Amino acid sequence: MNLTLKIWRQEDAKSPGKMVTYPISNIEGHMSFLEMMDILNDELIEKGEEPVAFDHDCREGICGMCSMYINGEAHGPDRRVTTCQLHMRMFKDGETIHIEPFRANSFPVLKDLMVDRGAFDRIQQAGGYISVNTSGNTQDANSLPIPKADADLAMDAATCIGCGACVATCKNSSAMLFVSAKVSQYALLPQGRVEAKDRVLNMVNQMDIEGFGNCTNTGACEVECPKGISLDNIARMNRELIKAKA
Amino acid sequence: MSKSKFTTIGRKILMALSGFFLMFFLLQHLTINMLSVVSPDMFNDVSQFMGTNPVVQFALQPVLIFAVFFHFIMGIVLELQNRRARSIKYAYSKPGTNSSWISRNMIITGLVVLAFLGLHFYDFWVHEMTVKYGGGDMSGLINPNDLDSGYRYHEELVAKFVDPVRVIIYVISFVLLSLHLMHGFQSSFQSMGVSKGKNFIKKFGNVFAIAVPALFVFIAIYHHLQH
Numbered sequence: 001m002n003l004t005l006k007i008w009r010q011e012d013a014k015s016p017g018k019m020v021t022y023p024i025s026n027i028e029g030h031m032s033f034l035e036m037m038d039i040l041n042d043e044l045i046e047k048g049e050e051p052v053a054f055d056h057d058c059r060e061g062i063c064g065m066c067s068m069y070i071n072g073e074a075h076g077p078d079r080r081v082t083t084c085q086l087h088m089r090m091f092k093d094g095e096t097i098h099i100e101p102f103r104a105n106s107f108p109v110l111k112d113l114m115v116d117r118g119a120f121d122r123i124q125q126a127g128g129y130i131s132v133n134t135s136g137n138t139q140d141a142n143s144l145p146i147p148k149a150d151a152d153l154a155m156d157a158a159t160c161i162g163c164g165a166c167v168a169t170c171k172n173s174s175a176m177l178f179v180s181a182k183v184s185q186y187a188l189l190p191q192g193r194v195e196a197k198d199r200v201l202n203m204v205n206q207m208d209i210e211g212f213g214n215c216t217n218t219g220a221c222e223v224e225c226p227k228g229i230s231l232d233n234i235a236r237m238n239r240e241l242i243k244a245k246a
Numbered sequence: 247m248s249k250s251k252f253t254t255i256g257r258k259i260l261m262a263l264s265g266f267f268l269m270f271f272l273l274q275h276l277t278i279n280m281l282s283v284v285s286p287d288m289f290n291d292v293s294q295f296m297g298t299n300p301v302v303q304f305a306l307q308p309v310l311i312f313a314v315f316f317h318f319i320m321g322i323v324l325e326l327q328n329r330r331a332r333s334i335k336y337a338y339s340k341p342g343t344n345s346s347w348i349s350r351n352m353i354i355t356g357l358v359v360l361a362f363l364g365l366h367f368y369d370f371w372v373h374e375m376t377v378k379y380g381g382g383d384m385s386g387l388i389n390p391n392d393l394d395s396g397y398r399y400h401e402e403l404v405a406k407f408v409d410p411v412r413v414i415i416y417v418i419s420f421v422l423l424s425l426h427l428m429h430g431f432q433s434s435f436q437s438m439g440v441s442k443g444k445n446f447i448k449k450f451g452n453v454f455a456i457a458v459p460a461l462f463v464f465i466a467i468y469h470h471l472q473h
Contacts (some may be wrong), residue, residue, distance in 0.1 A: 006337075006338075009335070019337055069336060069339075071338065071340065071383070072336065072338050072339040072340030072341075072343070073343060077343075097397075098337060098338035100336055100338070103332055103335070103336055104332050104336055105330070105331055105332060105333055106331070106332060108381070115296060161300075169344060171250055171328070171341060171345075171350055172328035172331055172332075173331035173332045174254075174328075174331075187279070204253050204254070204255055205253065207254070208253055208254050211330075211331060212254075212331060213254075213327060213328035213330075213332070214254045214257065214258060214324045214327060214328055215254070215258060215329035215431070215437075216258075216324070216328070216349070216350075216352060217349065217429070217432075217436045217437065218344075218345040218349040218350055219344070219345055219349065219435040220341065220344040220345040223343075223344035223345070224344050231436065231441075232441040232444075234436065235436055235439045235440060235441035236439065236441065237255070237439075238255055238258075238259065238436075238437060238438065238439035239258070239439030240439075241253065241255050241259075242259065242438075242439060245256070
């Protein structure tokens with residue numbers, strides 16, 4: 001298929017950016033979106049132009065590195081997939097595709113479609129862990145009984161890959177879905193309860209320091225999340241915060 | 247530990263609590279207003295009680311006024327913070343694919359309701375305050391010098407709805423209030439951390455959001471047609 005790409009080009013973090021139009025031909029429906037971007041970049045390099053910078057790593061939908069706001073949606077028009085798992089068959093021949101970086105002041109653009117999601121790392125470092133003794137006497141995981149329902153919910157929350165689609169898609173650039181997934185995965189398990197109070201306070205505090213917006217419960221994040229993280233996690237985090245503040 | 251007094255979540259919880267209070271007040275207001283249709287005498291008696299009871303006037307009324315101001319000031323503050331979180335907007339965005347217009351535009355429906363409150367306060371509250379505390383007339387009578395003249399509340403209420411323009415403004419405002427409540431009701435529960443019974447809360451919230459404003463509209467139109 002033949003497509004018209006309108007891509008955000010930005011020299012570096014300090015330069016102003018703009019949308020630039022690129023025609024591209026001979027794209028197969030079975031290609032992934034990133035493969036299409038690779039082909040575009042090959043063509044740009046052959047012409048002596050600067051290739052489009054974009055984040056990617058595993059290309060298996062599990063690392064959370066790829067981003068892009070494609071045709072008005074984080075990770076594009078498909079559901080429950082990251083950009084690397086988005087296939088070109090989702091688009092029609094002759095279509096114009098708008099490609100922008102994830103936008104939020106807390107995710108500054110580094111170059112073209114690459115954004116700095118270090119804010120998520122700092123939130124994670126503020127409390128997204130459990131302090132366990134790993135000096136050779138770690139107890140067997142099965143020695144601590146955990147209700148199956150709780151284990152399943154914790155696993156669901158833990159599938160968050162921290163890609164930032166929730167922030168990118170939220171009209172308020174809120175990071176609540178990400179933070180709540182990280183808070184929930186520990187809050188649901190006995191190992192996480194020990195530091196539960198400090199965890200939620202510190203992670204929410206860091207989220208506020210990073211300048212993310214407020215959650216207004218539109219539910220857009222849940223729809224666009226490639227891992228289907230539920231809004232129930234946000235409710236759980238709010239309960240955790242109320243308990244911690246009480 | 248959190249350094250700010252209120253976290254972003256804390257502010258949302260306060261929005262939800264003030265929202266709950268205002269929704270409860272709406273129900274109470276509606277119950278009294280329905281009396282104006284069912285029994286004008288009872289409406290007059292209750293209005294006189296509410297208008298002169300010191301607990302209502304000097305304890306509940308200030309709380310209500312505080313809740314109204316708090317809810318809209320906090321709503322505007324949150325909206326401004328949210329807008330600041332993304333200085334460069336998307337060139338192309340399709341928010342309709344993942345969220346409802348109502349949930350994204352609480353500030354618009356809220357500001358319309360706020361403008362309506364201005365008119366509503368001017369229509370009834372300012373008048374009541376002027377008569378009672380400005381003019382010193384606590385009798386509630388049509389003619390304060392004539393004990394047999396009867397209470398003025400029902401008569402004044404009906405008089406307000408003679409003007410069709412006012413009725414239309416009221417109807418439009420209540421439609422916007424309905425939209426505000428449709429998201430606000432369920433959103434308040436989510437902010438408070440309630441996730442059990444989500445579907446029931448949503449359905450009940452929709453019934454509340456439609457029924458309460460619809461009955462207010464009914465009262466306005468009823469009095470307009472009855473005058």
